[in-house]
Amino acid sequence: MNKNSWTLVLSGGGARGLAHIGVIKGLEDAGYPKPSMVIGTSMGAIIGGCYACGMTPENLIDFAVNRFNISDYLDSFTFRINGPMGKIFQTGQVLGSLATRPGIDPGQRILELFENLTGGKNFSDTEIPFRCNAIDLLSGQEIVFQSGSVAKAIRASMSFPVFFEPFFYKKMLLVDGGLCNNLPVNIALREGSEKILAVNVNLFRRLELKDLRTGPQVIYRSIESTLFSQLHYKPDLADLTLDVTEDYTPFSFLKQGELIMLGEKAVNDNIHLIEEFFNKKNLPVERFFKRRVKKAAE
Numbered sequence: 001m002n003k004n005s006w007t008l009v010l011s012g013g014g015a016r017g018l019a020h021i022g023v024i025k026g027l028e029d030a031g032y033p034k035p036s037m038v039i040g041t042s043m044g045a046i047i048g049g050c051y052a053c054g055m056t057p058e059n060l061i062d063f064a065v066n067r068f069n070i071s072d073y074l075d076s077f078t079f080r081i082n083g084p085m086g087k088i089f090q091t092g093q094v095l096g097s098l099a100t101r102p103g104i105d106p107g108q109r110i111l112e113l114f115e116n117l118t119g120g121k122n123f124s125d126t127e128i129p130f131r132c133n134a135i136d137l138l139s140g141q142e143i144v145f146q147s148g149s150v151a152k153a154i155r156a157s158m159s160f161p162v163f164f165e166p167f168f169y170k171k172m173l174l175v176d177g178g179l180c181n182n183l184p185v186n187i188a189l190r191e192g193s194e195k196i197l198a199v200n201v202n203l204f205r206r207l208e209l210k211d212l213r214t215g216p217q218v219i220y221r222s223i224e225s226t227l228f229s230q231l232h233y234k235p236d237l238a239d240l241t242l243d244v245t246e247d248y249t250p251f252s253f254l255k256q257g258e259l260i261m262l263g264e265k266a267v268n269d270n271i272h273l274i275e276e277f278f279n280k281k282n283l284p285v286e287r288f289f290k291r292r293v294k295k296a297a298e
Contacts, residue, residue, distance in 0.1 A: 007193035008035040010044030012178030013201035014250025017043025022263020025057035041177040045132035045157035052130035114151035133177030198238035
């Protein structure tokens, strides 16, 4: 690997993952080379997959800010009814859906969106090599996608339980990859990457009772707590990890402009570390192994 060869790893995080767009824009604006590989999970898979398929940061920003309304891409009208009467219908529909189906929304419209954004590309057609992950509920194993339809892989990687139905694909029942590996640096290591820049949008903070008043908030917080424990005991083996988050929730889809700017700010605030990352010489195999052991012991 040389100075221009590096891997970008993008975490999940719901709406907070829109900050990944700002990070990508910030890196390109600063003149750094595009990554040699992009790896993502959940929202990181969406942003990373679209970028790998040829969408520019400007394309991503235009879509996210000017043309994206999440309710337009959901099959269920649960998320589109407002007001007191709407809440009654929503409650009934959610309970009815979960009693008869494995999720609130089938995810067909969102899959069609991904087909459009990726240009229907397969992994072999991407401009930048791409990987993403999901969990197969039948086997309990993590699945890493590296062939076939990029759109279907993204759809599997972002299948957050309860909200979206699991994605049935090649005899597997797939859900959100972030549930088992929300910062998939280890996938980059298995791919042979030595220079890895990871972006994490999931800093864990204490909440107040008022922040946990709805079922979705409780469900997400429960999963978030599990992921926090997972990351706490799992060493981060990236060469540089940018933690990008402030007081935003995974459901802050109406603050897309602010979240994108937050990603750009993270690049600007850490430009000296990023410069060091790109100028660092590659580690010999022995030092690379010691680096992993040392970090695992911390």
